Amino acid sequence: xxxxxxxxxxxxxxxxxxxxxxxxxxxxxxxxxxxxxxxxxxxxxxxxxxxxxxxxxxxxxxxxxxxxxxxxxxxxxxxxxxxxxxxxxxxxxxxxxxxxxxxxxxxxxxxxxxxxxxxxxxxxxxxxxxxxxxxxxxxxxxxxxxxxxxxxxxxxxxxxxxxxxxxxxxxxxxxxxxxxxxxxxxxxxxxxxxxxxxxxxxxxxxxxxxxxxxxxxxxxxxxxxxxxxxxxxxxxxxxxxxxxxxxxxxxxxxxxxxxxxxxxxxxxxxxxxxxxxxxxxxxx
Numbered sequence: 001x002x003x004x005x006x007x008x009x010x011x012x013x014x015x016x017x018x019x020x021x022x023x024x025x026x027x028x029x030x031x032x033x034x035x036x037x038x039x040x041x042x043x044x045x046x047x048x049x050x051x052x053x054x055x056x057x058x059x060x061x062x063x064x065x066x067x068x069x070x071x072x073x074x075x076x077x078x079x080x081x082x083x084x085x086x087x088x089x090x091x092x093x094x095x096x097x098x099x100x101x102x103x104x105x106x107x108x109x110x111x112x113x114x115x116x117x118x119x120x121x122x123x124x125x126x127x128x129x130x131x132x133x134x135x136x137x138x139x140x141x142x143x144x145x146x147x148x149x150x151x152x153x154x155x156x157x158x159x160x161x162x163x164x165x166x167x168x169x170x171x172x173x174x175x176x177x178x179x180x181x182x183x184x185x186x187x188x189x190x191x192x193x194x195x196x197x198x199x200x201x202x203x204x205x206x207x208x209x210x211x212x213x214x215x216x217x218x219x220x221x222x223x224x225x226x227x228x229x230x231x232x233x234x235x236x237x238x239x240x241x242x243x244x245x246x247x248x249x250x251x252x253x254x255x256x257x258x259x260x261x262x263x264x265x266x267x268x269x270x271x272x273x274x275x276x277x278x279x280x281x282x283x284x
Contacts, residue, residue, distance in 0.1 A: 063093025115150030
């Protein structure tokens with residue numbers, strides 16, 4: 001079973017408290033406590049699984065007496081009808097935990113499935129699909145975990161993971177009459193030896209400035225594919241290159257073919273389509 005950091009367990013606790021699982025008048029009124037059941041978490045759509053261990057943790061949190069067993073592991077491909085996990089025990093306990101367990105697993109599997117679709121689109125090329133910090137507050141670890149389960153890679157987990165200079169950082173230094181090159185040099189001078197400096201650029205002239213300043217990573221932001229190709233001619237192997245902004249299933253392969261190293265897609269985590277998964281329950 002996957003080991004999760006304390007903040008994930010805190011998130012589960014918050015979800016349980018939010019849903020008032022221990023104050024469910026529907027279940028209390030119509031489901032006698034002695035009724036036992038067996039529930040099967042089952043895929044209803046094609047995709048990639050993520051979140052099965054989180055779902056298990058939810059069931060055990062709501063009712064520690066439940067017996068829960070994973071049938072598939074995170075990262076497994078899913079087809080409609082595939083059995084994912086089985087939960088046995090108090091029918092009331094299963095019903096109280098059902099919605100929370102599905103909420104986590106459907107969201108996480110949606111992220112993994114979307115990520116995998118992008119990964120498949122660039123098969124055979126060197127570029128990696130990476131996420132962003134555009135995550136639901138409190139869900140960052142699980143969102144980024146789900147990206148990995150789909151075959152993608154993680155960008156910064158948080159602000160402390162690296163230096164990423166964007167247009168607003170440049171503007172914030174305009175009063176000091178510092179341009180892109182000077183801000184990059186300032187960041188390099190102040191950065192720990194363990195931290196890389198990345199800079200967002202929007203045109204060839206900024207690409208040249210970033211190279212002259214010694215940026216470790218250059219982000220090509222909202223450029224067209226021809227503009228990216230031209231930028232790559234200038235950059236060569238002088239820096240790691242990330243492409244970002246408006247990249248879709250239809251354009252991602254063309255972007256990868258320019259030779260960039262990373263393709264970041266915010267939509268992986270900020271515009272999630274939940275994967276359809278159900279709990280089919282039978283009573284003893």
